[in-house]
Amino acid sequence: MKRTKIKELLSSPKTGEDVLVKGWVRTKRGNKNVVFIALNDGSTISNIQVVAEASSFNEDLLKDITTGACLAVTGKLVESQGQGQNVEIAAASIELYGKSDAETYPLQKKGHSMEFLREIAYLRPRTNTFGAVLRIRHSMSFAIHKYFNDKGFFYLHTPIITGSDAEGAGEMFHVTTMDLANVPHSNDGSVDFSNDFFGKPTNLTVSGQLEGELGALALGDIYTFGPTFRAENSNTPRHLAEFWMIEPEMAFYDLTDNMDLAEDFVKYLIRYALENCREDLDFLNNMIDKGLLERLNFVVANEFVRITYTEAVNILVNSGKKWEYKVGWGTDLQAEHERYLVEEHFKRPVILTDYPMSIKAFYMKQNDDGKTVRAMDVLFPGIGEIIGGSQREENYEKLLSRIRELKIPEKDLWWYLETRKFGTAPHSGFGLGFERLILFVTGMSNIRDVIPFPRTPKNAEF
RNA sequence: UCCUCAGUAGCUCAGUUGGUUAGAGCAAUGGACUGUUAAUCCAUGGGUCGUAAGUUCGAGUCUUACCUGGGGAGCCA
Numbered sequence: 001m002k003r004t005k006i007k008e009l010l011s012s013p014k015t016g017e018d019v020l021v022k023g024w025v026r027t028k029r030g031n032k033n034v035v036f037i038a039l040n041d042g043s044t045i046s047n048i049q050v051v052a053e054a055s056s057f058n059e060d061l062l063k064d065i066t067t068g069a070c071l072a073v074t075g076k077l078v079e080s081q082g083q084g085q086n087v088e089i090a091a092a093s094i095e096l097y098g099k100s101d102a103e104t105y106p107l108q109k110k111g112h113s114m115e116f117l118r119e120i121a122y123l124r125p126r127t128n129t130f131g132a133v134l135r136i137r138h139s140m141s142f143a144i145h146k147y148f149n150d151k152g153f154f155y156l157h158t159p160i161i162t163g164s165d166a167e168g169a170g171e172m173f174h175v176t177t178m179d180l181a182n183v184p185h186s187n188d189g190s191v192d193f194s195n196d197f198f199g200k201p202t203n204l205t206v207s208g209q210l211e212g213e214l215g216a217l218a219l220g221d222i223y224t225f226g227p228t229f230r231a232e233n234s235n236t237p238r239h240l241a242e243f244w245m246i247e248p249e250m251a252f253y254d255l256t257d258n259m260d261l262a263e264d265f266v267k268y269l270i271r272y273a274l275e276n277c278r279e280d281l282d283f284l285n286n287m288i289d290k291g292l293l294e295r296l297n298f299v300v301a302n303e304f305v306r307i308t309y310t311e312a313v314n315i316l317v318n319s320g321k322k323w324e325y326k327v328g329w330g331t332d333l334q335a336e337h338e339r340y341l342v343e344e345h346f347k348r349p350v351i352l353t354d355y356p357m358s359i360k361a362f363y364m365k366q367n368d369d370g371k372t373v374r375a376m377d378v379l380f381p382g383i384g385e386i387i388g389g390s391q392r393e394e395n396y397e398k399l400l401s402r403i404r405e406l407k408i409p410e411k412d413l414w415w416y417l418e419t420r421k422f423g424t425a426p427h428s429g430f431g432l433g434f435e436r437l438i439l440f441v442t443g444m445s446n447i448r449d450v451i452p453f454p455r456t457p458k459n460a461e462f
Numbered sequence: 463u464c465c466u467c468a469g470u471a472g473c474u475c476a477g478u479u480g481g482u483u484a485g486a487g488c489a490a491u492g493g494a495c496u497g498u499u500a501a502u503c504c505a506u507g508g509g510u511c512g513u514a515a516g517u518u519c520g521a522g523u524c525u526u527a528c529c530u531g532g533g534g535a536g537c538c539a
Contacts, residue, residue: 026500027500029499029500029502030498030501031494031495031496031497031498031501032496033495033496033497034496034497034498035498036497036498038499049498049499051497080497082497082498082499083498084498084499102490102491103472103489103491105472106472106473108473108489108490108500109488109489109500110473110474110488110489110500111473111474112473113473113474114532115531116473116474119531170537170538170539171537207539230537230539232538233463233537234536234537234538236533236535236536236537236538237532237533238538238539239537239538239539243539325535334536335534335535335536336535383539385538388538388539431539433538433539434539435539436539437539458530
């Protein structure tokens with residue numbers, strides 16, 4: 001008999017038919033005469049109830065059916081006599097694939113703390129919460145590709161290993177095959193990379209943007225979606241050393257086009273989740289965050305506020321609030337300022353634009369005022385900055401002078417500058433932190449719980 | 463990296479101004495129960511109190527250092 005997934009079984013139940021299901025035991029209860037097994041195969045958050053008449057099965061087999069054990073069950077799908085479910089399987093035969101010693105299996109029927117589950121990340125996908133999060137994570141990945149594909153964007157694979165140390169987005173992880181116990185040095189005392197694998201210093205990427213721009217200036221509209229690595233010693237519920245980032249880059253987009261795309265993109269993803277992940281979202285709304293569905297619906301239904309950095313500073317200065325960090329034109333906005341704008345003043349997502357040139361990256365297009373750049377940050381409630389982007393500086397002289405002002409090693413960026421020499425074009429792009437999106441969509445509060453195997457300072461287990 | 467809180471049974475926690483043999487709920491184990499829904503009821507076992515040093519007649523409790531985790535901040539996505 002062919003195996004049926006539980007999701008399929010529950011969505012279009014054909015009672016009276018014989019079925020074969022395979023999955024892991026969530027709970028077992030019962031008495032002398034009848035045993036009830038809640039079986040889950042990961043295809044959906046719901047379990048199927050397997051009912052076994054004790055007299056029809058070997059006593060030792062029933063004893064070995066404990067929380068966590070893996071079973072293959074054949075039987076007839078019937079209407080349930082109980083209250084909790086519509087259909088159940090009247091078991092005809094049960095094959096035990098894998099026992100699960102109840103005394104040592106870490107997962108119980110009762111709830112566990114997120115901190116404990118993090119320590120057993122090799123098993124936590126078997127819980128309702130992580131099953132829901134991981135299914136939603138998959139759906140969001142798929143929706144991202146679908147959104148861009150439908151819009152005629154091309155998925156560009158930018159390198160994971162990079163030879164330039166120029167973007168300045170964060171501390172980097174070195175990539176080397178050198179024997180670290182015996183690192184060769186040049187005469188001047190510096191590390192000699194000439195015999196290293198690439199013959200020069202290399203790192204894991206902190207952003208695919210610069211290569212993404214090369215793609216946009218050939219293919220028109222591209223996006224990247226891949227792992228990103230930051231060796232920052234950041235210990236917060238919003239940072240990972242290894243995370244996934246989506247970076248669209250579009251030729252002929254100005255900053256307004258860029259904002260329009262970012263807003264449409266994020267709303268599309270949230271709408272996609274609402275339409276396709278309903279059961280999992282309902283579960284998370286009940287168990288994790290009672291305001292989740294309301295917040296998701298609100299974001300989809302309302303325009304994002306768009307104001308300039310200068311306007312934001314005025315609002316903050318005139319708010320009458322006491323700030324831990326001083327607000328003034330030219331300083332970067334702190335978490336408390338962003339939170340005030342999003343959560344108290346406007347009470348909705350906010351896009352801030354036209355930041356001072358001095359606090360933003362070298363590649364952002366300079367405004368005519370000579371002091372601001374065409375940057376945009378999308379700020380979300382509870383998350384903070386979920387998207388950062390800009391129109392890029394396409395003028396060769398302006399870009400070069402900015403690189404020199406900031407003393408960025410020009411020799412590492414020669415290829416990037418070349419694009420401004422040959423057929424340069426106005427273009428824009430942004431980066432969306434995938435896990436931060438998942439945080440928002442799931443209502444989870446710690447970024448370590450929206451990626452299967454989190455990498456953070458002092459933690460690379462599993 | 464900084465500030466702050468915490469670490470006691472498999473899990474979640476209680477443990478009084480330092481005082482005899484460290485407790486509870488859940489889980490587990492054994493039993494009861496004719497359809498259960500995180501089942502219920504009865505019983506049983508389970509601890510180097512994060513690690514190391516110190517103060518003291520005496521430390522789960524006080525001190526110091528370190529480790530691990532949470533929350534906040536910075537850096538950022």
